[in-house]
Amino acid sequence: MEKEYILGIDVGGTNIRAGLVDESYQLTEFVIESSAQIVDKQDATDNLTEFVKNYLKAHAREKKVIGISIGFPSTIDKARKTVLSTPNIKGLDNVEVVDVLEEKLGISTFIDKDVNMLMLCDMYNGSIPDNGVTVGFYLGTGLGNAICIDGELLIGKNGASAELGHIPSRDVDGICGCGNKSCVELFASGKQLKYLCDTHFPDSFIGDIFKEHAQDLVIKKFIHDLAIPVATEINILDPDYIIIGGGLPQMDGFPKKQLEDAIHEFARKPYPEQNLSFSYSEPLQENGVIGAGIYGMKQIRRKRRQS
Ligand SMILES: [Zn+2]
Structure with missing residues (x-):
């Protein structure tokens, strides 16, 4: 049978990444382009449509693309058709991405939060089974979170589950x-780390902050604070698997042991505390695209099973 592909797309504030993901989740034709010309302006769906058209022309001429799957750094509606709000990118508020792309391109289209896509890739890379509860904490500029229960991403009544950064404190x-x-993201995120770097270590480059200052009290407190929302969710869900990813843990000298110790400190004893299973995301820029491909492939398989 002819090989089938999902066009996976990962939309970020700086770059947009895309590639073809096959049934065994292998990635080919990976590209990175600046987001500025594609999203970050009005009529983002027109530009996104053009981007997809051009990509397919250049990279998928002889290939059978059965779906388009896009991760956005946004809140998405319950039906997973509309991007509701995107704090850091212009032109991506109340945009009916799925309907517009399907109408203009005639290809099944799927969208979800970028961290949900990332976690699907991390689960695949880590051979984490669908059964059970997996939680992903993506510690970057903000505090991203994904929850997967028995193979289903938790979405909630309005599509707004897992907004862990906005737990009040x-x-x-x-x-x-x-x-x-009073959202925890105000103290447990890369934004706070940047603030600490600017105010306490103005001579340090933020990329070296853990390498140079991990033992400093200010940084130790920051790591301790990061553990608060993480342990909160662990105490609610008692997850089988805990994935930690995002820009912060990938920084040089990031004190993983300090973070894990602090999570243990806050976790309920004896359980879940005595049986925490941590794994770390592999820092590859293809992850969001592969995750989107996995998501799209799963959606297509579900549609086919139903029909
Ligand atoms: Zn908030």
Whole structure:
């Protein structure tokens, strides 16, 4: 039978990545382009449509592409058809991506949160089974979170599950990007790390902050604070698998042991504390595209089973 592919796309604030993912989740024809010309402006769906058309022309001429699957750094509606809001990118608020792309291109289209796509890739890489509860913590500029229960990503009543960064806390200064006060993301995220770097270590390059200052009290407290939302979710869900990814753990000298110790400190005893299973995301820029491909392939298989 002719080989089938999903066009996986990972939309980020700086770059948009794309590639073809086959049935055994192998990636080919991987490309990276600047997001500025494609999303970050009005009429993002027109530009996205053009991007897909050009990609297919250049990379998939002789190939059978059965679906398009896109991860966005956004909140997505319950039906997984509309991108509701994207804090860091212009032109991606209330955009009906699925309907527009399907109408213009005639190819089944799927969208979800970027961290959900990332976790599907991490689960595949780590041979994590569908059965059970897997949670992913993506510690980057913000605090991303994905939850998968028996192979189903948790979506919630409105599509807004797993907004872990917006758990309220007490005594936090400032207003979160979401508009609320006291969200944990205000102290447990890369934004806070940048603030600490600027105010306490102005002579250090942020990329070297853990290498140079991991033993400093300010950084130790930051790592300790990162563990608060992570342990909160662990205490609620008692997950089988815990994946930690994102930009922060990939930084030089990131104190993984300190973070794990702090998570153990906050976790409920004796369980889940005595049986935590951590794994770390492999830092590859293809992950979001492969994850989107896996997501699309699973959706197509489900559609076929139903019909
Ligand atoms: Zn918030």
